[in-house]
Amino acid sequence: MKVHNKMTISFHEKIEQLAKNSKRSTKLIANFLDGYADGWHMAVRESFRPQLDIKFTSRVQEKLNDIKKAEKRHVKVWTQGPRIAFDKGHIFFDTRLGYEKWDRALKHINRACIVIEAKPNDVKKKKTNNNKGQNELIHGFVEIELLTPNRERTKLISEDLYKMSQNEFVEFLISGNLKRS
Secondary structure (H helix, E strand, O other), X not given: OEOOOOOEOOHHHXXXXXXXXXXXXXXXXXXXXXXXXXXXXXXXXXXXXXXXXXXXXXXXXXXXXXXXXXXXXXXXXXXXXXXXXXXXXXXXXXXXXXXXXXXXXXXXXXXXXXXXXXXXXXXXXXXXXXOOOEEEEEOOEEEEEEEEEOOOOOOEEEEEEEEEEHHHHHHHHHHOOOOOO
């Protein structure tokens, strides 16, 4: 992800900055194409925008009119926030075909995961010496069960359990890479 000064920042840093600044960003962690997060390893449906804290919000936009006078108007834009919130029961496949009729889907799935326990990210006001307060990100977590098809491709079998932060889970959905905590 890029910022204006051409430095690359990590996903974790971006989410931390969003929490601290308490302002939603128009730079999204996911762009959706044909109903799925474009370029992600796992097939994450557009219906998961709320869990990624991607919302359609109102913004004020200023534009100069014909007589060089600033006009303000409200526009709706997609914005990113820090409250990542995947929950128990959410399931993801490494292919869009995983969401097809089950006997057909099993022929194409190589990897799946199901969230078995979770707590969302949150943002809290932290007291400081000058009593102004500063926002801080309270990291949530997910515990997932990683599944792969059996040899006959008739069912998914449990491979392992992983526990990670909500942010690390998003990184897994994007890259397919899992780290042991």
